[in-house]
Amino acid sequence: MAAGHTVTSFDPCRVRADTPLLTRVVHDRTITYLDSAASSLQPRAVIEAMSRYYELRHANVHRGVYQTANEATAVYEGAREAIARFINAPGGANEIVFTKNATESFNLLAKSWGTANLKPGDVVLVTEMEHHANIVPWFQLRDVAGIEVRFIPVTDDFRLDLSNIDELMKDVKLVSVTAMSNVLGTINPIKELAAIAHRCGALLAVDGAQLVAHEVTDVADLDVDFFIFSAHKMLGPTGIGVFWTREETLNAMPPFLGGGGMIADVRIDGYTPASGPARFEAGTPPIAEAAGLGAAVLYLESLGMANIAEHERGLTADALTRLAFEFEGRVRVIGPGDTVSRGGVISLDVEGVHAHDVAQVLDQFGVCVRPGHHCAKPLMRRFNLSATARASYGPYSLVRDTDVLLEALGHAVTMFG
Amino acid sequence: MAAGHTVTSFDPCRVRADTPLLTRVVHDRTITYLDSAASSLQPRAVIEAMSRYYELRHANVHRGVYQTANEATAVYEGAREAIARFINAPGGANEIVFTKNATESFNLLAKSWGTANLKPGDVVLVTEMEHHANIVPWFQLRDVAGIEVRFIPVTDDFRLDLSNIDELMKDVKLVSVTAMSNVLGTINPIKELAAIAHRCGALLAVDGAQLVAHEVTDVADLDVDFFIFSAHKMLGPTGIGVFWTREETLNAMPPFLGGGGMIADVRIDGYTPASGPARFEAGTPPIAEAAGLGAAVLYLESLGMANIAEHERGLTADALTRLAFEFEGRVRVIGPGDTVSRGGVISLDVEGVHAHDVAQVLDQFGVCVRPGHHCAKPLMRRFNLSATARASYGPYSLVRDTDVLLEALGHAVTMFG
Amino acid sequence: MSNLEDLYREVILDHYRSPRNRGELTSPPAIRVEGFNPLCGDEVVVYLDVRDGVLVDIKLTGHGCSISQSSSSLMSAAVKGKTIEEVRETIATFKQLMTVPRSSPDEKSEVTPVDLRALGELAALQGVVKFPVRIKCAMLAWNTLGQGLDELA
Amino acid sequence: MSNLEDLYREVILDHYRSPRNRGELTSPPAIRVEGFNPLCGDEVVVYLDVRDGVLVDIKLTGHGCSISQSSSSLMSAAVKGKTIEEVRETIATFKQLMTVPRSSPDEKSEVTPVDLRALGELAALQGVVKFPVRIKCAMLAWNTLGQGLDELA
Numbered sequence A, B: 001m002a003a004g005h006t007v008t009s010f011d012p013c014r015v016r017a018d019t020p021l022l023t024r025v026v027h028d029r030t031i032t033y034l035d036s037a038a039s040s041l042q043p044r045a046v047i048e049a050m051s052r053y054y055e056l057r058h059a060n061v062h063r064g065v066y067q068t069a070n071e072a073t074a075v076y077e078g079a080r081e082a083i084a085r086f087i088n089a090p091g092g093a094n095e096i097v098f099t100k101n102a103t104e105s106f107n108l109l110a111k112s113w114g115t116a117n118l119k120p121g122d123v124v125l126v127t128e129m130e131h132h133a134n135i136v137p138w139f140q141l142r143d144v145a146g147i148e149v150r151f152i153p154v155t156d157d158f159r160l161d162l163s164n165i166d167e168l169m170k171d172v173k174l175v176s177v178t179a180m181s182n183v184l185g186t187i188n189p190i191k192e193l194a195a196i197a198h199r200c201g202a203l204l205a206v207d208g209a210q211l212v213a214h215e216v217t218d219v220a221d222l223d224v225d226f227f228i229f230s231a232h233k234m235l236g237p238t239g240i241g242v243f244w245t246r247e248e249t250l251n252a253m254p255p256f257l258g259g260g261g262m263i264a265d266v267r268i269d270g271y272t273p274a275s276g277p278a279r280f281e282a283g284t285p286p287i288a289e290a291a292g293l294g295a296a297v298l299y300l301e302s303l304g305m306a307n308i309a310e311h312e313r314g315l316t317a318d319a320l321t322r323l324a325f326e327f328e329g330r331v332r333v334i335g336p337g338d339t340v341s342r343g344g345v346i347s348l349d350v351e352g353v354h355a356h357d358v359a360q361v362l363d364q365f366g367v368c369v370r371p372g373h374h375c376a377k378p379l380m381r382r383f384n385l386s387a388t389a390r391a392s393y394g395p396y397s398l399v400r401d402t403d404v405l406l407e408a409l410g411h412a413v414t415m416f417g
Numbered sequence C, D: 001m002s003n004l005e006d007l008y009r010e011v012i013l014d015h016y017r018s019p020r021n022r023g024e025l026t027s028p029p030a031i032r033v034e035g036f037n038p039l040c041g042d043e044v045v046v047y048l049d050v051r052d053g054v055l056v057d058i059k060l061t062g063h064g065c066s067i068s069q070s071s072s073s074l075m076s077a078a079v080k081g082k083t084i085e086e087v088r089e090t091i092a093t094f095k096q097l098m099t100v101p102r103s104s105p106d107e108k109s110e111v112t113p114v115d116l117r118a119l120g121e122l123a124a125l126q127g128v129v130k131f132p133v134r135i136k137c138a139m140l141a142w143n144t145l146g147q148g149l150d151e152l153a
Ligand SMILES: Cc1ncc(COP(=O)(O)O)c(C=O)c1O
Pocket: A260, A282, A283, A284, A285, B037, B038, B101, B102, B103, B104, B131, B133, B134, B178, B180, B181, B182, B207, B209, B210, B230, B232, B241, B375
């Protein structure tokens, strides 16, 4: 794992004080935000980095000569360096492509790398617990390129079923797996999957959307080939995502979106693409968003990712225990029952109460949880569910949040009882 | 044209006071911002709309049940309504797709509509004055779909040469033209082109990136079929662009990027796309950016687009006259010499001084102009230029800005004299 | 919690727990229509037995939240045995009940107040209108029914 | 304006206005290498006539800003007639001149101060380092020359 952060000062109450939205009052109660898996809340440092950018430095990047254009470029490229450091990209900033979100990153992977490297009959192996972002682009590629999309099944105890992996790996050219399920909380054995993929001559793509804000991430140590995530789930802004791959791989990928900024030359009869990350960043990039993302990285680093992971593990353990104890039989956790290889995402199935109704009752207590299929319909079908009510933690979460959750949940159960 | 804005209070000094960046000092001089064609500056109302969004309402949109998720959804969908009103979309908000920038919008057009509707031998007719965003996606489509990309030439006086248009229209299925050149300032006859296209059974796509912040825009009146632009050129934030087309056309377009939010269902064997704008908005959308864009629309409406147009026309006329008078022979304007069908974008070719050097000297006076090919290399080649130094106006521009520009330009000319 | 009690009236919870007219009808002769809310995954299947312009029988299957399920149950009780014309009127009245009153003055259609008594038990759903995201839950079965009638015509 | 005068020294403006060694050499036997800066569109073509390990002649064409053009002119004057080894040394020294001094203490490579006298007229380009975006302009011809030498080897 990456350089251990020896920060001794991690204090969730300080994070809380840094996060303006947590002072919001809804329905006469201070908000209890338990939806970080959908999107995390931004600390003041991130919001202000963007405001300051607009107030002082905004200009279009690249090609500029004047002062603020240079500063805007420095902000944008600085964020690339911060991200490279944050995930320990072996080749540094040259390996970081900024997209609009994790979903675009997966489309880049499928439509650029996939189109260039996969032929009819080749298999992309995903899992039953993937987010639609790591499923639909492969179906789209299948429809034009004749590849096969195969699924690693999920066991009844919410883990990947690797018992049959050798057979599943037949003809697989790419394994594309989430590091952590946004429904189950399950953390998958990425290093092991990398070894399996590489042994079979396949590459490994990882959906890091749920991991980066909650665990130390080190793509070099994990030995993965592609790593994808979104800023808005790691205390950063909306409108910017990340795509990482090794420099050699990146430079061999054909262009995806075409336009300004991604070209070396355009003539009346054709164009020559640029090299490096620029090739995949057509048009004016998310500059202010990069400023915000850079600030989010600094903020997370100041807290220490290992500290955050430990803190959230504590919260999760406490919640799992209390849910089992207080709602025995009425509330089922759809996900591992302990905190071994598991993050702070807790999906609930409340007997006799639809997830929508659970969330509606909880809202009256100021509790924010997300009902629905969480963009993971194949997983929902696997467990014969149409929806869960999902609570998820962030670095600003406290046991007090769980208290309110349980109080509100009790009310829901009684109401529909 | 759209409902006339009868605002009598337009005052560029007030706009200036509303724009924090204009108080910036560089090289001991207050900034003279003349690069609005690359990206405009944000008024405080826009910056604060985003900060307030993050501080009070941030949550992922759609599917949420709790208060802030509903508010975030209302902010996001409210921006869609504001944009529909701003360009007078006949079908309202259901016709507005949010992308990451104008460039992505063109890729959506080429890769979704283009792939579905164009067959080998079909022609997409663009112009020699297009931005790369409206060229490269067509070259990319040509490479996979065998279409032809044809160019309407530009005359020596910087206008579209339509003398041969009947011949050029042969086999054309789509005409794709900029409403206003980001290099020349030329405003193209969109209504006329729409009539020509429709007469030949072709559709008309319009690059509105340079128009929307500077003229009243009414897509219904212009009778165009697609209209594309970016928020960051209309006082809005980075990270969000717009794609408009009629509801019937939109609903007949196949999906582009795949992922969450754009599906009706995902099964282990395939997926069903959603209908409406959602189909083209995969993944977490630019929510805060929509808040900023919505505020930018309100701000522009409060100024009155007709007032802005008139103000910028005055600045342009003044600048063109003074440039011709003060730098006779030394400085050539690459673009129409008067303000008939022309916006406030003034590209300069200074004899014996490279555009890069012009911009560098100007920077020392705090003057921000952009040197380069402005992502319009075919146009540069057409006029045998490698670069111009481009000055461009916004609603906050004053004659005083032109004064400083001319002073600095005089210095550059003398220095290299 | 007064808001919540407005939404989840006792009648609604009762219909949610013990849905009326649940089941299937052989189709054909019955008409079968599916409704689907992609946003929250709610599903409803409506079976209609129409004879001589009268909705002789109606059955429903599907799954979803208490609002969508109770609304479909309440709907089935309200329309069963009515003439097609009466059913259409009931649908229209219910749609009106589910319309968020606009405060904007330049709004064209004036919202005429709904006669709640005419709605009977259905009136219990009026609290939904205070929760705009839930309106589509309440409307699902009704839109599906409307679609079924359109297919008949 | 002191900054500007640092960048646009008289020597630079002179070489920009009257570039030395401008033209072409027949290739082959001369080596022809193209350099291109996609960001600003600057182009340079370098022709090298190397005999017995000595750069007997060098010619340049291309277009670009004053920095890229004067740098290529100054370069041609500096390297013409030198042995390949000496040319390589000059390239290395010039690169060093164009390196932004890092303030970060954990920087590995210690920047040894460049012997400005050894650079002669080339030293006029030292002001460029204060304008980081222009460094690539100054380096264009040098990188192209280096590429040409690599092709030789
Ligand atoms: C005419 C024109 N079209 C398209 C674009 C592309 O806009 P964006 O970079 O926001 O995608 C620009 C601006 O760069 C432009 O000036």
